[in-house]
Amino acid sequence: MTIVEKILANRSNRTQVKPGDNIWVDVDILMTHDVCGPGTMGIFKGNFGENAKVWDKEKIVLIPDHYIFTKDKYAMRNIEYVTKFAKEQEIKHFYEPFTSDYKGVCHVALAEEGHNKPGDVLFGTDSHTCTSGAFGQFASGIGNTDAGFIMGTGKLWVRVPESIKFQFEGKFPSYIMGKDVVLQTIGDIGFDGATYRCMEYGGQAISGLNMEERMTICNMAIEAGGKCGIIAADEVTKKYLEERGVTEYEVHNSDTDAVYHSVHTYDASKVVPVVAKPYSPGNVEPAENLSHIEVTRSYIGSCTGGKTTDFIAAAKILKGEKVKIETFIVPATRNVERNFETITIGGETLREIFENAGCKIGPPSCAACLGGPEDTFGRTHADEVVISTTNRNFHGRMGSMDSKVYLASPFTAAASALTGRITDPRKYISKIEVEIDG
Amino acid sequence: MDKIRGKAYVVGDNIDTDQIIPAIHLVYRTDLEEEAKNYGKYAMSGMDPKTIEVPFIQGDRYESDYTIMISGKNFGCGSSREHAPLSLDKAGIKAVVAESYARIFYRNSVDGGFLIPYETKDRLVDEIKTGDEIEISGNILKNITTNKEYILGELGDIEGIITAGGIFNYAVQNGFITK
Numbered sequence: 221m222t223i224v225e226k227i228l229a230n231r232s233n234r235t236q237v238k239p240g241d242n243i244w245v246d247v248d249i250l251m252t253h254d255v256c257g258p259g260t261m262g263i264f265k266g267n268f269g270e271n272a273k274v275w276d277k278e279k280i281v282l283i284p285d286h287y288i289f290t291k292d293k294y295a296m297r298n299i300e301y302v303t304k305f306a307k308e309q310e311i312k313h314f315y316e317p318f319t320s321d322y323k324g325v326c327h328v329a330l331a332e333e334g335h336n337k338p339g340d341v342l343f344g345t346d347s348h349t350c351t352s353g354a355f356g357q358f359a360s361g362i363g364n365t366d367a368g369f370i371m372g373t374g375k376l377w378v379r380v381p382e383s384i385k386f387q388f389e390g391k392f393p394s395y396i397m398g399k400d401v402v403l404q405t406i407g408d409i410g411f412d413g414a415t416y417r418c419m420e421y422g423g424q425a426i427s428g429l430n431m432e433e434r435m436t437i438c439n440m441a442i443e444a445g446g447k448c449g450i451i452a453a454d455e456v457t458k459k460y461l462e463e464r465g466v467t468e469y470e471v472h473n474s475d476t477d478a479v480y481h482s483v484h485t486y487d488a489s490k491v492v493p494v495v496a497k498p499y500s501p502g503n504v505e506p507a508e509n510l511s512h513i514e515v516t517r518s519y520i521g522s523c524t525g526g527k528t529t530d531f532i533a534a535a536k537i538l539k540g541e542k543v544k545i546e547t548f549i550v551p552a553t554r555n556v557e558r559n560f561e562t563i564t565i566g567g568e569t570l571r572e573i574f575e576n577a578g579c580k581i582g583p584p585s586c587a588a589c590l591g592g593p594e595d596t597f598g599r600t601h602a603d604e605v606v607i608s609t610t611n612r613n614f615h616g617r618m619g620s621m622d623s624k625v626y627l628a629s630p631f632t633a634a635a636s637a638l639t640g641r642i643t644d645p646r647k648y649i650s651k652i653e654v655e656i657d658g
Numbered sequence: 659m660d661k662i663r664g665k666a667y668v669v670g671d672n673i674d675t676d677q678i679i680p681a682i683h684l685v686y687r688t689d690l691e692e693e694a695k696n697y698g699k700y701a702m703s704g705m706d707p708k709t710i711e712v713p714f715i716q717g718d719r720y721e722s723d724y725t726i727m728i729s730g731k732n733f734g735c736g737s738s739r740e741h742a743p744l745s746l747d748k749a750g751i752k753a754v755v756a757e758s759y760a761r762i763f764y765r766n767s768v769d770g771g772f773l774i775p776y777e778t779k780d781r782l783v784d785e786i787k788t789g790d791e792i793e794i795s796g797n798i799l800k801n802i803t804t805n806k807e808y809i810l811g812e813l814g815d816i817e818g819i820i821t822a823g824g825i826f827n828y829a830v831q832n833g834f835i836t837k
Binding site: 242255256258259262263266267286287292294295298301344345346347349361362363364365366369372373377411412415416442445447500590591592593594612614615616617619621 | 672674676677680681682684685686687688689693704705706707731732735736737738739740741743758759760761762765766769770771815824825826829834835
């Protein structure tokens with residue numbers, strides 16, 4: 221069996237499952253946030269009763285993150301609603317906005333706060349829940365009705381997915397990031413190439429990536445239609461979890477005779493920086509072919525491209541330079557934001573590098589990745605052409621229907637910020653290869 | 659399964675959830691009718707205006723003139739927002755007929771009891787025009803306007819959930835949970 225088949229067999233008390241089986245699984249964690257939380261809680265109460273209690277108050281993780289820094293009255297009302305619910309239900313893991321408990325983007329906070337565990341089944345009311353697959357667990361996005369069902373029962377039906385294997389042999393060059401890796405694979409199989417399937421990543425080059433880079437890869441499985449992305453837990457996973465006090469979990473690896481829908485093998489050293497052009501994440505082309513495209517904005521943030529590793533990459537390129545176009549920096553979480561003050565390159569903190577380069581820095585949240593209310597930081601309002609480290613480039617995704625979004629790695633987004641055109645980061649190879657201090 | 663009859667609204671491939679309901683509108687409560695009707699008003703409002711021949715929703719109305727949506731491949735891709743099938747439901751859509759679906763949209767449509775996601779092997783976006791009168795009965799789709807018939811895919815395992823009206827009713831009927 222594959223990793224995902226083993227996890228689903230385990231959580232449905234079976235010895236064996238195969239792709240296509242419809243099974244009921246026990247859920248380890250249900251994650252929800254401010255946009256889908258109210259609907260989920262309303263459905264839970266509507267079906268189980270106004271005074272019903274959730275199935276397990278320690279297994280629901282509530283992380284408001286989408287519409288936080290806005291004056292929108294409905295958005296504020298939704299935060300009040302989920303806060304009231306969390307207090308009534310004594311939800312143990314509630315990261316309340318406007319208090320010291322606030323974290324930021326849910327998928328990154330789940331990892332940082334130790335909620336991700338190899339072998340677990342995690343559902344979340346957000347399509348990028350697949351990010352947590354980086355920890356060797358089954359993690360998938362669902363709607364409010366399914367989430368309301370889990371809230372009352374701790375169970376959900378799933379169809380066991382087939383897996384597609386992406387094997388990266390050798391080592392990635394210094395200028396390649398997880399974002400390039402996942403965009404390349406989406407481009408290869410197509411925007412709907414993994415519909416109903418699991419995207420399993422492995423090989424020596426993947427083992428060489430840190431947890432944040434692995435999260436970037438699994439994060440975008442949904443952009444190929446994937447039910448989940450997954451990377452087997454290893455020593456890198458173990459160390460990350462130990463630092464967060466997580467020591468008990470089950471590690472699964474795919475069997476050597478596991479059956480895959482298809483296997484794609486890559487020479488990691490040959491991967492090049494790529495960009496997904498409007499209006500599909502599968503519309504992928506090497507960055508070097510797009511140097512004629514003028515961009516008017518660079519945006520570095522979100523669950524996909526707003527982690528500490530992403531900002532170290534951007535800072536390496538931006539250090540000692542001035543941006544030519546408006547450049548927005550949005551840390552995913554408070555923890556990432558704190559690292560802006562403590563991580564230095566050549567004696568300058570990340571924050572100093574961004575400020576000296578002329579970037580605008582916003583508070584941690586999903587911000588303009590999905591447009592959001594009119595007053596959202598970094599939202600487009602006209603015909604902006606954005607090079608962005610986010611995950612979707614659909615029509616109007618970052619706000620305005622007239623703006624265009626090109627998806628790229630933080631290296632490419634930062635390099636393009638300096639030139640005003642889509643720029644292959646290999647232009648700045650000597651800067652990329654500088655190490656952080658300490 | 660009851661017959662569904664009404665006018666068709668035809669869209670292309672890869673209709674994503676930001677086109678079905680843009681994120682700016684996700685602030686309305688889905689469980690309060692007075693707010694939830696806004697999801698009907700803004701349904702399909704994220705489509706590129708340049709590609710639209712006839713608006714899905716006329717003016718300031720909360721419901722559409724159309725009952726059945728016809729699409730190509732990968733309908734409902736993108737976000738997990740259940741507001742997407744809910745918006746179509748509020749606007750009056752009873753069924754979508756597409757060549758394929760993104761899985762979360764498909765699940766949400768069925769488990770939430772919003773609409774029936776039929777699959778077709780035919781390229782119906784080239785066969786049916788917006789405004790054509792359509793009838794779906796069993797797995798037969800009839801275009802009354804052109805007098806042509808097409809065979810739809812079987813609903814399979816999910817038919818029970820659709821007939822029950824969603825996952826909660828299905829679970830109650832099968833003794834899985836008690837209300």
